[in-house]
Amino acid sequence: MSTTDHDAARAAHGLTRSVAGSVTPRPALSLLPVYAAGKPPRPAEGLTPYKLSSNENPLGPVPAVEQALAEVDTVHRYPNPGAEALRAVLAETLEVPEEDIVTGTGSLGALTQIINAFAGTGPDGAADEVLYAWRSFEAYPIVVRTAGARDVAVPVTEDGRHDLPAMLAAITDRTRVILLCTPNNPTGPALRHQEVVDFLAQVPRDVVVVIDEAYQEFLRIDDPVDTLALYRERPNVVVLRTFSKAHGLAALRVGYSIASQEVTQHLRKVAVPFGVSTLGEVAAIASLRALDEVTARVQNLVQERQRVRDALLEAEWNVPDAQGNFIWLPLRDHAGDFAHEAGLRALAVRAFDGDGVRVSIGESEANDRLIELCRTYTRKS
Structure with a gap:
């Protein structure tokens, strides 16, 4: 069929080519x-530049990882x-069956598998719905919409927490997936176990x-969410984790989900083959086998987090409860200006226009x- 005939056939079916083909x-x-x-960060004379914009672990991986690589x-x-x-080492460490673990290229890769498996466009042509708090991880709407589903964002409370009653009220018969981010990125607060159970x-x-x-x-709160207990009790609960943050393996892209085999059997169908590289797998295993060292490095960052937050509270800043490796400054319309001022001091921070700054x-x-x-x-806000 010639190009002209092909175009005519497309036109007969109501299809047209874009401008200039x-x-x-x-x-x-x-x-x-x-x-x-x-x-x-941008360079500034006389100052060492620091990148505080991507929630990376500045301490890097433990020495055992470098040796293994x-x-x-x-x-x-x-x-x-x-x-x-x-998966075998994770299963032993977490005391879960290997079949309940599915790896991915970072937790985002693992999340993409979940959305692709359970949300999209239904047989009736209508979009499924995926519900999450907002502001939260900015990749959520991208993953959801790419799958053909509709994202339903429920605003967080004034102190940056999930509004769980509002999220429950937003559930419809089209809801297929709900995302709970704890601690919430970028605002910082974490959910507690009993409120998630309820x-x-x-x-x-x-x-x-x-x-x-x-x-x-x-996390350093009373009653943190015991996600492993919840997944064991409820077949519809999926736990999402990563080696990018605490383990300092961000460049190697290793994440995973934990769920019942009722769920994981579907995740494996959409998982990208060879999604975790040999380097990533080796590094993650080495890090798991040196958990005491990893935990010590995390505690160092937690202490620094508390020191920073205490100093900002003393300076009369409104800083929500920080439970990740970052703090949130709810600067709203001043977010861009603050990021600019930080840049002049060779500090790269992450501004979310109209909402705030994550550091x-x-x-x-x-x-x-x-x-x-x-x-x-x-x-100050």
């Missing part, structure tokens, strides 16, 4: 927000298809509830510089 993406892409990664000599071979060696008791059993715990190692806990010198900026900055 250029290729175009599917219409849904026009609705996608653009993920904005944390920017690197140096011994890898199989980069010319494909990795394990489903990171079987890592929440789950009112969620239909056929709705998948994902508890995103990217920062769970940094990762970094090296002590970087944290000291942030505290000094906040003490002199006049547009």
Whole structure:
């Protein structure tokens, strides 16, 4: 068939080519927000630049990881298809069946598997719904809309917490997945176990509830959510975790979900083969086998987080309860201005226009510089 005949056939079915015959993406892409990664710091004379914009672990991985990576000599071979060696160590560490673990390229990759498996466009042509708090992890709407589902964002409370009653009220017969981010990125507060138990008791059993715990190692609250207990009790609960934060393996992209086999059997169908590299698998295993050292590094960051928050509270800043490796400054319309002022001091922070600024806990010198900026900055919320 010639190009002209092909165009005529498309026209007969109500299809037209784009201007000048250029290729175009599917219409849904026009609705996608653009993920904005944390920017690197700008140089400033006489100052060491620090990146506090991506919630990275400034301490890096433990020495055992570096040693394990140096011994890898199989980069010319494909990795394990489903990171079987890592899953075995995770199963032993967490005391869960290997079959309940599905790995992915970071927790975002693992989340994408969940959304692709359980939300999209239904047989009737209508979009399924995925419910989450907002502001929360900015990749949520991107993943949801890419799958063809509709995202339903429920505003967080004034102190940055999930509004669980409002989330329950937003559930409809189209709701397929609910995302709970604890501690919530970027605002910081964490959910407590009993409130999640009460929440789950009112969620239909056929709705998948994902508890995103990217920062769970940094939690220091009474009654934290015991996600492993919840997943054992409820087949519709999925736990989402990563090696990017506490373990300091952000560049290697290793994450995983834990769920009943009622769920994981479907996740494996949409998982990208070889999604976790050999380097990522080896590094994650080495880090798991050095958990005491990992925990000590996390405690160092937790102490720095508390020091920074205490200093800002003393300076009369409104800082929500910080339970990740970051703090949140609800500056609203002044977010961009504050980020600019931080940039002049060789600090890269993450501004969310109209909402606030998220600042990762970094090296002590970087944290000291942030505290000094906040003490002199006049547009506090």
